[in-house]
Structure formats: C-alpha cells, structure tokens
Amino acid sequence: MSRLANIFAWSRFYAVLVKEFIQMRRDRVTFGMMIGVPLMQLLLFGYAIDTDPHNLPTLIEVADESPVVRSLTAAMDTSDYFDFIGIVTSEAASDEALKDGTASVILTIPPGFEADLIRGVTPELLLTVDASDPVAAGGAIGAMSGVVETAIGQSLNGPLSFAAKSPAPFDLVIHRAFNPSGETSLNIVPGLLAVILSMTMVLITAVAIVRESEKGTMESLIATPVTPSEVMLGKILPYVFVGYVQTAVFLLAARALFSVPFSGSFLAFFLGFNLYIIVNLAIGFLVSTVARTQMQAMQLSFFTILPTILLSGFMFPFAAMPGWAQAIGTAIPATHFLRLVRKVMLKGGGLAEVTQDMAAIAVILLVVVAVALKRYRQTLD
Amino acid sequence: MAEQVPEKVAGEVAISVTGLTKIFGTRKVVDGFDMQVGKGAIYGFLGPNGSGKTTTIRMMCGLLTPDGGAGQCLGLDIVRDSREIKKRVGYMTQKFSLYEDLTIAENLDFTARMFGMKNRKALVAEAVRDLGLEGRAGQLAGTLSGGWKQRLALAACMIHSPDLLLLDEPTAGVDPKARRDFWDEIRKLAARGVTVLVSTHYMDEAVQCDHIAYIAYGKKLIDGAARDIPGQIGLSTYVVTGPDLSELEARLEAEDGTGQVIRFGAELHVSGTDKAALDALAEVERARGTHEWVAKRAGLEEAFIYLMAGAKDNFMLEPVS
C-alpha cells in the first residue's frame, strides 16, 4: 500500500460517509429542525430591526471645487453619520464605488450649484444611498438634510447671507440604489441566510462528531486504521448536502414571502455559498475538538454564532462599528458571505465583484482546517 | 485491500511491552507494566475494578499514548506504528461502542469497510449467521439486549481476521451457553496462531487461559501459568463442612489471624498464607467436633479473592514472574 493510502483511503472515507448518511436519515428530529429552523427564523427576523448607523463611507461627486464643497466636507467630518472618504468627479466613478461597496452614500452636487444658490434659484442636490442596507440608508437620508443645511447656512453668511432663507434654499433629491422601496426584509434575508447556515452547520457538525466520543463509539472508530482526514471529510460532506437543502428552502421561501430578487450571477453565488458552507463545517469540526460533551459542543457553537450575528454586519451596519469590532468582524466568514450575497442578490453583482469576499473566506477556511486537523486526537488521551 | 502484511514477528512473541506507564492527572494509573505474550497464547488479564486493565489494553493498540515505557505488538512499535497495528488487531471495548442507530448488518459492514475487506457482503452474512441472528440483521444495534450487544461487538472486532485479539471483558453479561461457545471459538483461533489477550472478572474463564497476569493499582502483581498461581502466592486452604456454616463463618471472621473465609455453597473455604497458623486453627476446630476440616490445594478462585481482598494494602507484594 502506498504512503498516500495511509493518509487517505477512499474506501474508509466512503464508509464514514455512508454511515453518516444513514445516521442522519434515522435522526428525524434533527433532520426536521434543519429545515424548520431556517423557515422559522426567516419569519421571525424578516421584520424590521431598527438601528442607528454611523460612519457611512461617503463620497461627494462634484465637477468643480467650490467653498460650498469645502464646508460640506467639513460638516460631514463633524457628523457621526458620515465618514467622508473623498471626492469623485464622474458619475461612473461614483456608481462603481457604490457597487463594490467602497461607498454607501454619494452626494452629487450639480455644476453651478453655488451660483444658483446665490442667484436665489433653488438648486437640486442628489443624495444616492446604498439602500440594500435600508436601515443604514434611512438614517443617512435623515441625517444628510441636516448636514447639508448647516453647511450651506455657514457658507452663506457674511455678504451672502441674503441668500440664506428658510426653508432651505435647495432641494435634496433622494435616490435609493439597489432597493428603491427601502424594504428591510430585502436586506435581512441575505444576512439571515448567512446566519442560519452558520448556526446549523457549525452546530450540527460539532454535535455529530462529539456524539462519537460521548457515546463511546469513537473508541471503536479509532481502533480501526481510519485517519483524521477520512473522518473529517466523511463527516462533513453529508452536511454540505444539508446546507444545500437549507439554502434552497430558504431562498424559495424568501422569494415567496418577501419577493427578494436574485439579480446577480448565480455562479458567483453558488461558488461563494459552497465555500461558506465548507468553512462553517470546518469550524464545527474545530469546535468538536474542544468540546467533550454534546452539551459543550452546543454551547461553544452558540458562542461562535454570537459574533456572526452581532459583528458581521447582519445586525448593525458594518461601517457603524468601532475599529476593534470591525477587526473581529473581518475574521468572521459571515461578514464576507453577507457582502457577497448582498452584492449578488440585491446589486446584481458577478464573479468579479465578489472575488475579494471569496478570497477572504478561503483564507479563514485554510486557517480553521489547519488548526482543526492539528487538534483532532487520534487517541483517547 | 485485505493485503497480507508480511509476517515480521520477532520470534514467536505477539506482545512485548516493558515499563508501560500511564498518568491521568497526577495519578499513575498504570505503573511500569511489563508483559510478554507468545504468539497463539490465550492470556488472561485479571484485576479489581479500576486497576488499569482497560488503560493497559488501550496503550497496546495505540488508543492511548503511554507516558513511559515502550513495546511492540506483532513486531510493530506501539507508538510509532499504531496504524499498522490497528490493521491487524481486533479490539473489543469494554463499553459497547458500535453504533446504536445502525443495524446489526450495517455495523458489521461499516467495520468491514474500515478494514478494507474485499468480500464484505460474504463476511457480514457469515458473521450474522455465526451469531445466529439471520432473521434480525436489520434490527438496530441499540435495541439488542446487553448480552447480544456484547456478542455483536465480538463478531465485529473479528470480522477482519486479526492476528491479535484484545478483548476487554468480552463476556460480561453473556449467558453461560454463549460464553462456552465463545471460549470454544477462542481456543480454535488460538490453535490457528491467533493471539488472544482477554480481561475478565470470571474465575471459570481465568481457568481457561494458558497464562494469567494479575494487576492491581496499575502494577502487575502476578504473571504465570494459571495452575501455578495459587502456589506462587503460597496459599493453603481448608474445606470446612458441617452444620451452621454461617455462624462458624462469622466466628472465624471475627477471630484475628484466620486469613480468608469464603462460603462456597455448603462449604467454607478457609485460606491463609501462614500454613502453620492455619494448621493450628484446624487442629483446635477439629477438637470441637462440630465440623469437618479437610486440607486441600488452594484453587485459582481462592487465590484471586485473596489477591483482590489484599489489593488495598498489598502493595508490598512484589511482582512475580
């Protein structure tokens, strides 16, 4: 027998796989839960969660620099709502930024804005917000009127104060990109998919593996020539299948109940989704190497799920979180999967837009697998 | 892939371990354990609960890493070559460790696959037939009675025709008929050159073994041919018969220095290592004329009860080899 066969043998991997499928099929309650949980959560979470966003990355699109622009950027800097990241001069550039997520708010100042203001013609300002996260968008719209008003008020003092009249001497035209009606469910649904997949995948794998040591079957299992990679793959693969079923159920329900669109590339979604399922299964495997009982496995799984809910951008806009929370959030696969799904489902993104998110998940996967395989005990010590 | 690994057994020794030590926390659970088991031998492994039998067996088949000592199984190093050892060893765990949510046939099939057996279907069918469970192959293992679980586990650990069987209390809870069948099978296997190390608490099974190792508090105290063991301990025994044995038993036990008094049905076996004192006691008791005192060779049963009773404070007893 070759050296490779000592590390991985298809026959043993297949044996574990078949066994897992049989056990899964016999465990009706768990199987029912795998389908029931996503549906229930979809209904529960599908309705609004209110939050107040901060530090939304904001671009100003303007053809010519003028004093008004300077006071606008200054006003944005003092507001918590916006994080002024720069000025672009073309519509193409701002569209691009909105699509790839670098900016979520764009304030477009039309040419001759200042002159119109002085002449007393009420000029129009265009505010474009990324409404795929409607909670953040709603807050931005509310806050922007205030910011602009203050800024213009300041720049129109002194000799120009005659032009400052109330109500505001300008119109703020609002454009909600990607989610014109500002429906929260549109945003919640992709996020919920990320959270539910993470929750069930981590939990089910961890419990399925810990069950072996708790019931004592691990002793017989490792008394055979089986290797860690055979156990890991054989145990994980059946649950990839479960992830597929969950996602299908979830997406169909989301479409039926909330008319969530699917406007982007299916291939991009499919690849990212597989990667995401696998990384969660690997985390479950890692949890199982720490937990000794099924109860511990459950608690540890919930422990990993908390940051997924809180720090991934599902519950609170990612941009609104403090730096340390963003750093933790970046290490969570759900953060990247969430972005990926929003881009693909709501913004019509394709492979090119999501490669960065997929790369991030892949890096997390590598780290988790390496640690899990190292921790997996081939003995009972 | 039932490839025959070429025999490279060192001489005719199947198991050879020296100084095996296992520490859990701060407790030395197995302490400097030595053992040589010849190929084709049936080796009995005895000792009170918690003495370290299971732990020792687990170290031999690579399930636990020893904290000290070294050894070989089938000529392979127990730490380095544990995967090769596992391919050729059948290990039956003390606690039922097959899948309760798989059927009898599925469990056997899974084990056969894990060992890469080619003719799986035939092997499983044969094992089911040998068990006498043809009609119940589709029954979930978890719904079997305790004794049947035990017998299924035994069948599963033998499905890949291992060269060495490590059986941890294989007949616990198994009925007498099945136990006799089991020992017949074990003797047949041994005759074919399969080595068997079996832990047990049953004296009638200990007698079936060629050799016996006795372990207490992680230390091996006795190791030798079954029939030599009472002699090794130096135990003398009197068989006492007569009326009111319970009363006599209570009186003897209350007396200091009587040694060990055990009731065997209508007999009382009085044993001790101090032959002179025991003879003197018999003399006195005979003079009362109520009971009959007959000297006999101490049996294994007396020997092991003596060992187990003494295990608590008997650490001075040096290992005999």
Ligand SMILES: Nc1ncnc2c1ncn2[C@@H]1O[C@H](COP(=O)(O)OP(=O)(O)OP(=O)(O)O)[C@@H](O)[C@H]1O
């Ligand atoms: N994983 C473990 N962690 C800590 N202590 C352990 C562990 N396994 C066994 N022990 C301890 O080691 C000692 C020896 O246990 P072992 O199971 O080897 O005994 P045994 O001789 O097989 O007993 P029995 O006849 O009851 O089966 C016991 O005191 C037990 O509590």
Ligand SMILES: [Mg+2]
């Ligand atoms: Mg034991």
